Amino acid sequence: MTTIPTHGKVAVFSAGSWGTAFSMVLADAGNEVVLWARRPEVAEAINEQRENPDYLPGIELPPTVSATHDVEKALHGADVVVLATPSQSLRENLTTWAPHVEPGAVFVSLMKGVELGTLDRMSEVIGQVTGAGPDRIAVVSGPNLAKEIARREPAASVVACEDEDVARMLQRRCHTAAFRPYTSVDVLGCELGGAYKNVVALSVGMAVGLGFGDNTTASLITRGLAETARLAMKLGANPLTLMGLAGLGDLVATCSSPLSRNRTFGERLGQGMSTEEIYASTRQVAEGAKSCSSLLALAERTGVDAPIAEHVDAVVAGRMTAQQMMESFIARDTKAETD
Numbered sequence: 338m339t340t341i342p343t344h345g346k347v348a349v350f351s352a353g354s355w356g357t358a359f360s361m362v363l364a365d366a367g368n369e370v371v372l373w374a375r376r377p378e379v380a381e382a383i384n385e386q387r388e389n390p391d392y393l394p395g396i397e398l399p400p401t402v403s404a405t406h407d408v409e410k411a412l413h414g415a416d417v418v419v420l421a422t423p424s425q426s427l428r429e430n431l432t433t434w435a436p437h438v439e440p441g442a443v444f445v446s447l448m449k450g451v452e453l454g455t456l457d458r459m460s461e462v463i464g465q466v467t468g469a470g471p472d473r474i475a476v477v478s479g480p481n482l483a484k485e486i487a488r489r490e491p492a493a494s495v496v497a498c499e500d501e502d503v504a505r506m507l508q509r510r511c512h513t514a515a516f517r518p519y520t521s522v523d524v525l526g527c528e529l530g531g532a533y534k535n536v537v538a539l540s541v542g543m544a545v546g547l548g549f550g551d552n553t554t555a556s557l558i559t560r561g562l563a564e565t566a567r568l569a570m571k572l573g574a575n576p577l578t579l580m581g582l583a584g585l586g587d588l589v590a591t592c593s594s595p596l597s598r599n600r601t602f603g604e605r606l607g608q609g610m611s612t613e614e615i616y617a618s619t620r621q622v623a624e625g626a627k628s629c630s631s632l633l634a635l636a637e638r639t640g641v642d643a644p645i646a647e648h649v650d651a652v653v654a655g656r657m658t659a660q661q662m663m664e665s666f667i668a669r670d671t672k673a674e675t676d
Protein backbone atom coordinates (compact mmCIF):
# COMPACT_ATOMS: atom_id res chain seq x y z
CA MET A 338 0.00 0.00 0.00
CA THR A 339 1.19 3.53 -0.76
CA THR A 340 1.79 5.52 2.41
CA ILE A 341 2.05 9.27 2.56
CA PRO A 342 2.39 11.32 5.73
CA THR A 343 -0.19 13.84 6.94
CA HIS A 344 2.05 16.78 6.02
CA GLY A 345 4.94 17.24 3.65
CA LYS A 346 6.06 18.83 0.42
CA VAL A 347 3.63 19.07 -2.48
CA ALA A 348 4.65 20.06 -6.01
CA VAL A 349 1.92 21.78 -8.04
CA PHE A 350 2.07 22.03 -11.85
CA SER A 351 1.25 24.71 -12.86
CA ALA A 352 0.63 28.26 -11.66
CA GLY A 353 -2.68 28.97 -13.44
CA SER A 354 -5.90 29.89 -11.63
CA TRP A 355 -6.68 26.52 -10.09
CA GLY A 356 -3.11 25.39 -9.49
CA THR A 357 -2.48 28.60 -7.56
CA ALA A 358 -5.76 28.52 -5.61
CA PHE A 359 -5.30 24.84 -4.70
CA SER A 360 -1.75 25.62 -3.55
CA MET A 361 -3.33 27.97 -1.02
CA VAL A 362 -5.61 25.16 0.19
CA LEU A 363 -2.64 22.82 0.54
CA ALA A 364 -0.60 25.45 2.39
CA ASP A 365 -3.53 26.26 4.71
CA ALA A 366 -3.73 22.52 5.45
CA GLY A 367 -0.10 22.50 6.62
CA ASN A 368 1.87 21.44 3.55
CA GLU A 369 4.97 23.07 2.12
CA VAL A 370 3.97 23.88 -1.47
CA VAL A 371 6.19 24.49 -4.47
CA LEU A 372 4.32 25.84 -7.44
CA TRP A 373 5.91 25.29 -10.85
CA ALA A 374 5.32 28.14 -13.31
CA ARG A 375 5.79 27.73 -17.05
CA ARG A 376 7.05 31.30 -17.34
CA PRO A 377 10.01 32.29 -15.09
CA GLU A 378 8.57 35.80 -14.64
CA VAL A 379 5.41 34.33 -13.06
CA ALA A 380 7.54 32.34 -10.56
CA GLU A 381 9.52 35.48 -9.79
CA ALA A 382 6.39 37.57 -9.28
CA ILE A 383 4.92 34.97 -6.92
CA ASN A 384 8.10 34.83 -4.82
CA GLU A 385 8.61 38.59 -4.72
CA GLN A 386 5.06 40.03 -4.62
CA ARG A 387 3.45 37.08 -2.75
CA GLU A 388 0.67 36.97 -5.33
CA ASN A 389 0.08 35.58 -8.81
CA PRO A 390 -0.59 38.79 -10.73
CA ASP A 391 -1.58 37.01 -13.95
CA TYR A 392 -4.17 34.59 -12.59
CA LEU A 393 -5.20 35.66 -9.06
CA PRO A 394 -4.31 39.35 -8.73
CA GLY A 395 -4.83 40.91 -5.30
CA ILE A 396 -4.83 37.59 -3.42
CA GLU A 397 -2.01 37.18 -0.91
CA LEU A 398 -0.38 33.75 -0.99
CA PRO A 399 0.52 31.96 2.27
CA PRO A 400 4.24 32.08 3.21
CA THR A 401 4.57 28.30 2.70
CA VAL A 402 3.83 28.63 -1.02
CA SER A 403 6.90 29.28 -3.13
CA ALA A 404 7.28 29.17 -6.90
CA THR A 405 9.93 27.99 -9.34
CA HIS A 406 10.42 27.48 -13.06
CA ASP A 407 12.84 24.62 -12.31
CA VAL A 408 11.13 21.20 -12.65
CA GLU A 409 13.73 19.26 -10.63
CA LYS A 410 13.60 21.79 -7.81
CA ALA A 411 9.81 21.64 -7.73
CA LEU A 412 9.74 17.84 -7.55
CA HIS A 413 12.68 17.24 -5.20
CA GLY A 414 11.34 15.68 -1.98
CA ALA A 415 7.67 16.02 -2.99
CA ASP A 416 5.57 13.00 -2.03
CA VAL A 417 2.47 14.45 -3.71
CA VAL A 418 2.46 15.85 -7.25
CA VAL A 419 -0.59 17.91 -8.19
CA LEU A 420 -1.32 18.39 -11.89
CA ALA A 421 -3.32 21.40 -13.10
CA THR A 422 -2.37 22.10 -16.70
CA PRO A 423 -4.82 22.25 -19.60
CA SER A 424 -5.89 18.64 -20.25
CA GLN A 425 -4.75 18.60 -23.85
CA SER A 426 -1.15 19.42 -22.89
CA LEU A 427 -0.81 17.04 -19.93
CA ARG A 428 0.71 14.08 -21.82
CA GLU A 429 3.44 16.17 -23.44
CA ASN A 430 4.28 18.00 -20.20
CA LEU A 431 4.21 15.00 -17.92
CA THR A 432 6.52 13.09 -20.24
CA THR A 433 9.24 15.63 -19.52
CA TRP A 434 8.43 15.94 -15.79
CA ALA A 435 8.04 12.21 -14.99
CA PRO A 436 11.76 11.29 -14.78
CA HIS A 437 12.19 13.79 -11.93
CA VAL A 438 9.26 12.57 -9.79
CA GLU A 439 10.24 10.95 -6.46
CA PRO A 440 9.70 7.16 -6.43
CA GLY A 441 6.31 6.29 -4.94
CA ALA A 442 4.95 9.85 -5.11
CA VAL A 443 1.17 10.14 -5.48
CA PHE A 444 -0.29 12.07 -8.44
CA VAL A 445 -3.38 14.23 -8.00
CA SER A 446 -5.22 15.46 -11.08
CA LEU A 447 -7.18 18.70 -10.79
CA MET A 448 -7.96 18.70 -14.51
CA LYS A 449 -11.42 18.47 -16.06
CA GLY A 450 -11.02 17.27 -19.62
CA VAL A 451 -10.71 14.21 -21.86
CA GLU A 452 -7.80 13.88 -24.27
CA LEU A 453 -8.60 14.40 -27.94
CA GLY A 454 -7.72 11.44 -30.17
CA THR A 455 -7.05 8.84 -27.45
CA LEU A 456 -10.26 9.71 -25.51
CA ASP A 457 -8.29 9.02 -22.34
CA ARG A 458 -9.21 10.54 -19.00
CA MET A 459 -6.44 12.42 -17.17
CA SER A 460 -5.89 9.60 -14.66
CA GLU A 461 -5.35 7.25 -17.60
CA VAL A 462 -2.83 9.62 -19.17
CA ILE A 463 -0.97 9.85 -15.84
CA GLY A 464 -0.84 6.05 -15.53
CA GLN A 465 0.39 5.60 -19.09
CA VAL A 466 3.09 8.27 -18.90
CA THR A 467 4.43 7.54 -15.41
CA GLY A 468 3.69 3.83 -14.96
CA ALA A 469 2.01 4.64 -11.61
CA GLY A 470 -0.72 2.22 -10.56
CA PRO A 471 -4.25 3.24 -9.50
CA ASP A 472 -3.12 3.42 -5.84
CA ARG A 473 -0.86 6.35 -6.80
CA ILE A 474 -3.36 8.30 -8.92
CA ALA A 475 -6.10 10.48 -7.45
CA VAL A 476 -8.40 13.24 -8.63
CA VAL A 477 -9.87 16.24 -6.82
CA SER A 478 -13.13 17.45 -8.32
CA GLY A 479 -16.14 19.42 -7.17
CA PRO A 480 -17.80 22.86 -7.23
CA ASN A 481 -14.52 24.73 -6.80
CA LEU A 482 -14.32 27.95 -8.80
CA ALA A 483 -10.71 29.04 -8.29
CA LYS A 484 -11.41 32.66 -7.35
CA GLU A 485 -13.90 31.68 -4.61
CA ILE A 486 -11.53 29.05 -3.20
CA ALA A 487 -8.70 31.61 -3.21
CA ARG A 488 -10.95 33.99 -1.23
CA ARG A 489 -11.38 31.11 1.26
CA GLU A 490 -15.13 30.95 0.76
CA PRO A 491 -16.48 27.67 2.20
CA ALA A 492 -16.68 24.83 -0.33
CA ALA A 493 -16.68 21.04 -0.50
CA SER A 494 -15.01 18.72 -2.96
CA VAL A 495 -14.25 15.06 -3.65
CA VAL A 496 -10.86 13.34 -3.40
CA ALA A 497 -11.10 10.12 -5.37
CA CYS A 498 -8.60 7.28 -5.55
CA GLU A 499 -9.22 3.58 -6.17
CA ASP A 500 -7.23 2.98 -2.98
CA GLU A 501 -9.46 4.41 -0.27
CA ASP A 502 -6.59 4.72 2.22
CA VAL A 503 -4.74 6.98 -0.19
CA ALA A 504 -7.90 9.05 -0.72
CA ARG A 505 -8.16 9.42 3.08
CA MET A 506 -4.54 10.52 3.38
CA LEU A 507 -4.98 13.09 0.62
CA GLN A 508 -8.19 14.24 2.26
CA ARG A 509 -6.19 15.08 5.39
CA ARG A 510 -3.59 16.86 3.26
CA CYS A 511 -6.18 19.31 1.87
CA HIS A 512 -8.76 19.74 4.63
CA THR A 513 -8.83 23.37 5.85
CA ALA A 514 -11.19 25.70 7.72
CA ALA A 515 -12.77 26.62 4.36
CA PHE A 516 -12.25 23.53 2.18
CA ARG A 517 -14.02 20.27 3.05
CA PRO A 518 -12.97 17.23 0.97
CA TYR A 519 -14.96 13.97 0.90
CA THR A 520 -13.37 10.68 -0.18
CA SER A 521 -14.49 8.45 -3.03
CA VAL A 522 -13.13 5.44 -4.89
CA ASP A 523 -14.98 6.38 -8.09
CA VAL A 524 -12.21 8.05 -10.08
CA LEU A 525 -13.99 7.52 -13.41
CA GLY A 526 -17.27 9.02 -12.19
CA CYS A 527 -15.53 12.10 -10.78
CA GLU A 528 -13.50 12.66 -13.93
CA LEU A 529 -16.43 12.29 -16.31
CA GLY A 530 -18.61 14.50 -14.10
CA GLY A 531 -15.91 17.19 -14.16
CA ALA A 532 -15.29 17.03 -17.89
CA TYR A 533 -18.94 16.82 -18.93
CA LYS A 534 -20.12 19.76 -16.82
CA ASN A 535 -17.86 22.00 -18.88
CA VAL A 536 -19.69 20.97 -22.05
CA VAL A 537 -23.07 21.52 -20.41
CA ALA A 538 -21.85 24.92 -19.16
CA LEU A 539 -21.04 25.88 -22.75
CA SER A 540 -24.64 25.10 -23.75
CA VAL A 541 -25.98 27.03 -20.75
CA GLY A 542 -23.72 29.96 -21.62
CA MET A 543 -25.09 29.93 -25.17
CA ALA A 544 -28.64 30.08 -23.81
CA VAL A 545 -27.67 33.04 -21.61
CA GLY A 546 -25.94 34.74 -24.54
CA LEU A 547 -29.09 34.34 -26.62
CA GLY A 548 -31.07 36.07 -23.87
CA PHE A 549 -32.98 33.04 -22.55
CA GLY A 550 -33.90 32.68 -18.88
CA ASP A 551 -33.94 30.14 -16.09
CA ASN A 552 -36.33 27.62 -17.67
CA THR A 553 -33.93 27.11 -20.53
CA THR A 554 -30.82 26.89 -18.36
CA ALA A 555 -32.48 24.55 -15.83
CA SER A 556 -33.63 22.30 -18.69
CA LEU A 557 -30.10 22.14 -20.08
CA ILE A 558 -28.54 21.49 -16.66
CA THR A 559 -30.99 18.67 -15.93
CA ARG A 560 -30.70 17.01 -19.32
CA GLY A 561 -26.94 17.55 -19.13
CA LEU A 562 -26.84 15.59 -15.90
CA ALA A 563 -28.91 12.82 -17.50
CA GLU A 564 -26.47 12.72 -20.44
CA THR A 565 -23.44 12.66 -18.15
CA ALA A 566 -24.90 9.90 -16.00
CA ARG A 567 -25.87 7.82 -19.06
CA LEU A 568 -22.29 7.76 -20.33
CA ALA A 569 -20.56 7.52 -16.96
CA MET A 570 -22.76 4.66 -15.72
CA LYS A 571 -22.28 2.71 -18.95
CA LEU A 572 -18.52 3.03 -18.39
CA GLY A 573 -18.84 1.81 -14.79
CA ALA A 574 -19.31 4.92 -12.63
CA ASN A 575 -21.34 4.87 -9.43
CA PRO A 576 -24.59 6.79 -10.15
CA LEU A 577 -24.33 8.43 -6.71
CA THR A 578 -21.09 10.13 -7.81
CA LEU A 579 -23.06 11.95 -10.48
CA MET A 580 -25.62 13.07 -7.88
CA GLY A 581 -22.78 14.32 -5.66
CA LEU A 582 -20.27 17.16 -5.54
CA ALA A 583 -18.25 16.07 -8.58
CA GLY A 584 -21.45 15.68 -10.62
CA LEU A 585 -24.48 17.80 -9.79
CA GLY A 586 -22.50 20.08 -7.45
CA ASP A 587 -19.95 21.11 -10.03
CA LEU A 588 -22.59 21.29 -12.76
CA VAL A 589 -24.66 23.77 -10.75
CA ALA A 590 -21.65 25.90 -9.75
CA THR A 591 -20.19 26.09 -13.23
CA CYS A 592 -23.47 26.61 -15.08
CA SER A 593 -24.63 29.31 -12.63
CA SER A 594 -21.47 31.32 -12.23
CA PRO A 595 -20.29 34.24 -14.35
CA LEU A 596 -16.81 33.28 -13.04
CA SER A 597 -16.90 30.08 -15.13
CA ARG A 598 -14.72 30.29 -18.21
CA ASN A 599 -16.79 27.59 -19.93
CA ARG A 600 -20.09 29.36 -19.32
CA THR A 601 -18.53 32.65 -20.44
CA PHE A 602 -17.15 30.98 -23.59
CA GLY A 603 -20.67 29.71 -24.35
CA GLU A 604 -22.18 33.11 -23.66
CA ARG A 605 -19.89 34.65 -26.24
CA LEU A 606 -20.84 31.98 -28.78
CA GLY A 607 -24.48 32.78 -28.03
CA GLN A 608 -23.77 36.46 -28.68
CA GLY A 609 -22.44 35.55 -32.12
CA MET A 610 -18.67 35.45 -31.62
CA SER A 611 -16.75 32.67 -33.37
CA THR A 612 -14.59 30.15 -31.54
CA GLU A 613 -11.46 31.72 -33.06
CA GLU A 614 -12.50 35.20 -31.89
CA ILE A 615 -13.06 33.90 -28.37
CA TYR A 616 -9.70 32.09 -28.27
CA ALA A 617 -8.02 35.31 -29.39
CA SER A 618 -9.68 37.24 -26.55
CA THR A 619 -8.57 35.09 -23.57
CA ARG A 620 -5.56 33.17 -22.33
CA GLN A 621 -7.49 31.06 -19.85
CA VAL A 622 -8.51 27.52 -20.62
CA ALA A 623 -12.17 26.57 -21.26
CA GLU A 624 -11.79 22.80 -21.32
CA GLY A 625 -15.27 22.08 -22.72
CA ALA A 626 -14.41 23.68 -26.06
CA LYS A 627 -12.06 20.74 -26.73
CA SER A 628 -13.65 18.04 -24.58
CA CYS A 629 -17.04 18.37 -26.33
CA SER A 630 -15.41 16.56 -29.21
CA SER A 631 -13.62 13.87 -27.16
CA LEU A 632 -16.69 13.23 -24.97
CA LEU A 633 -18.88 12.94 -28.07
CA ALA A 634 -16.44 10.42 -29.55
CA LEU A 635 -16.38 8.54 -26.23
CA ALA A 636 -20.19 8.44 -26.21
CA GLU A 637 -20.26 7.19 -29.80
CA ARG A 638 -17.66 4.52 -29.00
CA THR A 639 -19.72 3.47 -25.96
CA GLY A 640 -23.02 3.46 -27.86
CA VAL A 641 -24.61 6.22 -25.78
CA ASP A 642 -26.81 9.06 -27.04
CA ALA A 643 -25.12 12.44 -26.33
CA PRO A 644 -27.17 15.24 -27.93
CA ILE A 645 -25.71 18.06 -25.82
CA ALA A 646 -22.10 17.10 -26.59
CA GLU A 647 -23.05 16.63 -30.25
CA HIS A 648 -24.71 20.04 -30.59
CA VAL A 649 -22.09 21.92 -28.55
CA ASP A 650 -19.38 20.35 -30.69
CA ALA A 651 -21.21 21.51 -33.84
CA VAL A 652 -21.46 25.11 -32.57
CA VAL A 653 -17.82 25.22 -31.37
CA ALA A 654 -16.70 23.86 -34.77
CA GLY A 655 -18.81 26.49 -36.58
CA ARG A 656 -21.18 23.98 -38.22
CA MET A 657 -24.24 25.38 -36.43
CA THR A 658 -25.22 28.60 -34.65
CA ALA A 659 -26.25 28.69 -30.99
CA GLN A 660 -29.80 29.63 -32.05
CA GLN A 661 -29.97 26.63 -34.39
CA MET A 662 -28.70 24.45 -31.52
CA MET A 663 -31.57 25.53 -29.25
CA GLU A 664 -34.17 24.97 -32.00
CA SER A 665 -32.72 21.57 -32.76
CA PHE A 666 -32.85 20.51 -29.07
CA ILE A 667 -36.57 21.23 -28.90
CA ALA A 668 -37.33 19.63 -32.29
CA ARG A 669 -35.57 16.32 -31.51
CA ASP A 670 -37.71 13.18 -31.52
CA THR A 671 -39.68 13.08 -28.29
CA LYS A 672 -39.13 10.27 -25.78
CA ALA A 673 -39.59 9.21 -22.16
CA GLU A 674 -37.56 11.28 -19.66
CA THR A 675 -35.86 8.19 -18.24
CA ASP A 676 -34.82 6.66 -21.61
Ligand SMILES: NC(=O)C1=CN([C@@H]2O[C@H](COP(=O)(O)OP(=O)(O)OC[C@H]3O[C@@H](n4cnc5c(N)ncnc54)[C@H](O)[C@@H]3O)[C@@H](O)[C@H]2O)C=CC1
Nearest residue numbers: 351352353354355356421422426448449481482483621622
Ligand atom coordinates in the same frame (compact mmCIF):
# COMPACT_ATOMS: atom_id res chain seq x y z
N1 LIG B 1 -10.17 27.62 -12.69
C1 LIG B 1 -10.99 26.87 -11.97
O1 LIG B 1 -11.86 27.41 -11.27
C2 LIG B 1 -10.89 25.38 -12.01
C3 LIG B 1 -10.19 24.73 -13.01
N2 LIG B 1 -10.13 23.36 -13.03
C4 LIG B 1 -9.38 22.64 -14.05
O2 LIG B 1 -7.99 22.83 -13.80
C5 LIG B 1 -7.26 22.75 -15.03
C6 LIG B 1 -6.37 23.98 -15.16
O3 LIG B 1 -7.24 25.09 -15.22
P1 LIG B 1 -6.88 26.55 -14.74
O4 LIG B 1 -5.80 26.56 -13.74
O5 LIG B 1 -8.15 27.18 -14.37
O6 LIG B 1 -6.38 27.14 -16.13
P2 LIG B 1 -5.64 28.52 -16.40
O7 LIG B 1 -5.90 28.85 -17.82
O8 LIG B 1 -5.99 29.50 -15.35
O9 LIG B 1 -4.11 28.12 -16.20
C7 LIG B 1 -3.51 27.13 -17.00
C8 LIG B 1 -2.07 26.95 -16.56
O10 LIG B 1 -1.45 26.02 -17.46
C9 LIG B 1 -0.35 26.64 -18.10
N3 LIG B 1 -0.34 26.19 -19.49
C10 LIG B 1 -1.07 26.62 -20.51
N4 LIG B 1 -0.75 25.96 -21.64
C11 LIG B 1 0.20 25.09 -21.28
C12 LIG B 1 0.97 24.15 -21.99
N5 LIG B 1 0.78 23.95 -23.28
N6 LIG B 1 1.86 23.45 -21.30
C13 LIG B 1 2.05 23.64 -19.96
N7 LIG B 1 1.37 24.52 -19.25
C14 LIG B 1 0.47 25.23 -19.90
C15 LIG B 1 -0.58 28.13 -18.01
O11 LIG B 1 0.68 28.80 -18.04
C16 LIG B 1 -1.25 28.23 -16.65
O12 LIG B 1 -0.29 28.19 -15.62
C17 LIG B 1 -8.32 22.62 -16.13
O13 LIG B 1 -8.44 21.27 -16.48
C18 LIG B 1 -9.61 23.11 -15.48
O14 LIG B 1 -10.76 22.50 -16.02
C19 LIG B 1 -10.75 22.63 -12.07
C20 LIG B 1 -11.42 23.23 -11.05
C21 LIG B 1 -11.54 24.64 -10.93
Ligand SMILES: O=C(CO)COP(=O)(O)O
Nearest residue numbers: 479480481482597598599
Ligand atom coordinates in the same frame (compact mmCIF):
# COMPACT_ATOMS: atom_id res chain seq x y z
O1 LIG C 1 -14.28 23.59 -12.75
C1 LIG C 1 -14.59 24.67 -12.34
C2 LIG C 1 -15.38 24.87 -11.09
O2 LIG C 1 -15.47 23.69 -10.36
C3 LIG C 1 -14.22 25.90 -13.10
O3 LIG C 1 -14.99 26.02 -14.22
P1 LIG C 1 -14.43 26.84 -15.48
O4 LIG C 1 -13.23 26.08 -15.98
O5 LIG C 1 -15.57 26.84 -16.43
O6 LIG C 1 -14.08 28.21 -14.99
